[in-house]
Amino acid sequence: MKPQLLKGTRDFLPDHISKRKYIFDTIETVFRKYAFARIETPAMEALETLTGKYGEEGDKLLFKILNNGNFLDKADASALEAKDSQKLALSIAKRGLRYDLTVPFARFVVLHQNELVFPFKRYQIQPVWRADRPQKGRYQEFYQCDADVVGSESLLYEAELVSIYHEVFAKLGLGVEIKINNRKVLFGIAEAAGITDKFVDMTVGIDKLDKIGEEGVRKELAERGIGSESVDKIITLLAIADYKQLREHFAEGSEGWKGLQEIEQVFGFLGDSGIKDLKFEITLARGLSYYTGCIFEVAVDKSKHPNVVMGSIGGGGRYDNLTGSFGMPGLSGVGISFGAERIYDVLEELNLFPTEVLEKPRAVFMAFDEASLVWAFKAAQAVRAEGIDVEVYPDAGKIKKQMKFANDKGVQYAAIVGDQEVANKTVALKDLDTGEQVSLDLEALISKLK
C-alpha cells in the first residue's frame, strides 16, 4: 500500500501548525474582545439539514456519507436502475459533511433556543468540506473562522463585524480591502431596470465587472435574457461609486433606498474610527442565496501587495431568515467568515509571519556518556519545573550528532554535560547562534533560559 493524500487535503507539519495557530489566535483574540463565545458543532450533519441551503451548485459540492450496514437493501431501486445518482444518494446517505459553519449554526440556534441569551454572539473555528475541484488556495478540507450574531436587526453588529475584520488584518500586517454592499441595493437596481424576475442572473453577471469589464458584463447579462434597455440602466447605475449619489435613483422607501440607508448607518457607526479599508462596492454580490441585507467580502489590497493572486479571504453578510427552514422564522442574523488557509498562503507568500511564531524548545540537553545523561536529565527537569520548554537528547555519545540535531530543529541553546559538569554540578551552555559557551550552575541556567 502506497501512502497517499486525498485530493485537496494536506498534512500539517509542526512549523505549519505554529503559523496556523498564530492566525487562529489572532482571530480568536479579536472575536473575544467583541464578546463572542466559542461553540463547536459536529463534522457531520443530517444531509437534510445541508441540502437546499447553498443553491444547486452547492448541493453538488456536498460530501455525502454512505450509510452503514446493508445500505443497498434500502436503496431506491428505481433510482439505481435508472442510474440517477442524485436521487439514489438520498436513499443510501442520510448524513453529510458540513459545507460551512453558518447553516449548522442555524440548526444549533433552533435546537438550543431555550438555552441561549439573545442577541447571541458566537464564534466557531472548525474545518468544513467541499467536493470542489482543488486549485491554489482552494482545498476540499479547510478551516473557517466564523463570527455571527443572531437575534437582532441592529446595524451596530455590521459595524462591529467590519471592525473585527479591520483589527484582525491590521494585527496580521496584511493590507486589505473590506468591501460592503447590500442585497437590497442590488434588488433596487433590478427594480429600476424592471427585471426583478431576473434578480439572481443580474447579480451573477455584475459580480464579474472588475474581471471581465463593462463589455463582458453587457454580454453576460444579454445572454441571461436581460433586454438591452435594462442592461443600459444597470450599467449606468453601476458606474455610480458613491452610495449617497445612488440614492437619487431610488424611490424613497423602496428596497434599494432602504439598502442605502443601511449602508449609511454602518458608515455612521464607524464614523472617524480610522477604518479606511472599508469601501462601498456596488458590484459585490456574493453567491450564497440566504443573504438579505448587508454583504461583505475581504480581498488583499492590490495597491499594497501587487503581486498577490488570491481570491477573497473573507466574506459574510446578513440573513433575515436562516432559521426559518428549521421552523424558527423571523430571527435575523449577521456574520462574517475568515478563510484561514488563504490567509496562511498569503502571509507565507509575503513573508509576514513573525519569526517568533515558530514554537521551539529553548534548549537541547546532551551528554557524553550514560552517567552524564542522568545529570542532564536531572538538570532538564529542574529547568522544566520553572516552566521552560526543553528537550533531552535520548542517547549519550557523539556530541556532533546531538549538536546537529539541536541545530536542525532550530533550537537556540545546547546544554552540554560531561564528567566535568557532573562533578561541578553545572552544564556547559552553548548559544548556537553566536557560538559562545559558558559554564553555568542550575540557578544561573534557569535565569539564562527564562
Place this chain on the structure above:
RNA sequence: GUGGUUGUAGCUCAGUAGGUUAGAGCGCUAGUUUGUGGCACUAGAGGCCGUCGGUUCGAGCCCGAUCUUCCACCCCA
C-alpha cells in the same frame, strides 16, 4: 461538472530522434575532527521514471485509461 496542464532520487528539476549500467544541485549518511552544530573537503547510500494496460525487437520518451498537481470556466474561503 467542462476544457487544458503536470507527475523522473527526500526536495527542485535535466533527460537530446524510442536503443546498453537514468543524471545534476540541494538534502541525507559516514569520515577529515574520540568534549562541540553551521563552513569546507572526501566518500557513500538512495529511482518498478504516478499507476494500470497497449504499440514496438526494445518505452522515462509513443498511444489509451486512471489517479494527482496546477490553470481557466463555474463557484467560492
